[in-house]
Amino acid sequence: MTNKYWSKKFATLLAMIGLSSYLVIGSPTPAHAMHIAEGYLPVQWAIFWWVLAIPFFLLGLRSIDRITKAHPELKMLLALAGAFTFVLSALKIPSVNGSSSHPTGTGLGTILFGPLAMSVMGGLVLLFQAILLAHGGLTTLGANAFSMAIVGPMVAYVVYNAIAKTGYQKTAVFLASMLEDLCTYLVTAIQLALAFPAAQGGFMAAFIKFVGVFAVTQIPLAISEGLLTLLVWNWLQDYGQQELKILGLFQEKNNLDAETIN
Amino acid sequence: MQKLSINAWLLGGAVILSMAPVLIYQGKEFKATDSINITAIEEVNPGYKPWFEPVIKPSGGEVETFLFATQAAIGSGVVCYILGLYKGRTERRKADEAVAIIKDRN
Numbered sequence: 001m002t003n004k005y006w007s008k009k010f011a012t013l014l015a016m017i018g019l020s021s022y023l024v025i026g027s028p029t030p031a032h033a034m035h036i037a038e039g040y041l042p043v044q045w046a047i048f049w050w051v052l053a054i055p056f057f058l059l060g061l062r063s064i065d066r067i068t069k070a071h072p073e074l075k076m077l078l079a080l081a082g083a084f085t086f087v088l089s090a091l092k093i094p095s096v097n098g099s100s101s102h103p104t105g106t107g108l109g110t111i112l113f114g115p116l117a118m119s120v121m122g123g124l125v126l127l128f129q130a131i132l133l134a135h136g137g138l139t140t141l142g143a144n145a146f147s148m149a150i151v152g153p154m155v156a157y158v159v160y161n162a163i164a165k166t167g168y169q170k171t172a173v174f175l176a177s178m179l180e181d182l183c184t185y186l187v188t189a190i191q192l193a194l195a196f197p198a199a200q201g202g203f204m205a206a207f208i209k210f211v212g213v214f215a216v217t218q219i220p221l222a223i224s225e226g227l228l229t230l231l232v233w234n235w236l237q238d239y240g241q242q243e244l245k246i247l248g249l250f251q252e253k254n255n256l257d258a259e260t261i262n
Numbered sequence: 263m264q265k266l267s268i269n270a271w272l273l274g275g276a277v278i279l280s281m282a283p284v285l286i287y288q289g290k291e292f293k294a295t296d297s298i299n300i301t302a303i304e305e306v307n308p309g310y311k312p313w314f315e316p317v318i319k320p321s322g323g324e325v326e327t328f329l330f331a332t333q334a335a336i337g338s339g340v341v342c343y344i345l346g347l348y349k350g351r352t353e354r355r356k357a358d359e360a361v362a363i364i365k366d367r368n
Contacts, residue, residue: 080345
């Protein structure tokens, strides 16, 4: 009873903090980051990130192969997870500081199928955008895949599992997808700072410059991504129980956050 | 009904978060962060020239918008198709179970 009371208080407090910082930070200044544009990574870095990303992609293919072999009935859900990333990364959403960026949508698939499966899904979305939309690029695909399809899902996986243990599954879904989104762009900033250290101050100065305002752009987007992921998650709880049970993700109605959030 | 309202709040929150900036900064152009990124690279390293060009460049903003809209349409089409299928399946199973219960009683 007291537990429930305090989580409600806490949620209200969080909402108030969120709203006020949203309004305070919302000054119109340009931001950095999103995917790294074609040709904008020096050759050695482009190769470096490609080499780093390829093993994850291969492991991801194996992971998907295993999942679909063991449970062919999950193919549909796998398609849903991929399509979700596809939609979200097409949505360039305007953000508080007068710039726009897009969410990544890899959190849902990670929670359902694990981070490795998403390295393939995210990689394919990036490939599509690099070839057809001139968004991101082939030379920078390795780096972009590393941030969006590898580190992002890893973060989501760790966050989800850490919080889901406590029984607050929906909170876990929300925070996992939100932090996954933020970390994707954090990694992009690190990659850019590594490739373009500032003449004065080196890596740190460049990192602060790249991460600077992008974080602000990305925060509302990350929250949006968390909300949308939770929306689809709720539908899956209602209509995809069969699949969630196979994946061991279905929690009965009497779980903790069923009381606080619903 | 309770469930529906939660989902409505989630959707509403996402809409507000994306619409509020548009309303606050009316008339201002929202620059994509990747193009600002390029500006930042040029500031840090003024001599840098991109060494590779996109294979296919969308011819202008209109075509690019079309391609992004297509991507979103395909994605949401697939998501909604599968969710709809799942929903139909669940409702059918519930209806079957209800029929079975009635038959048991008789």
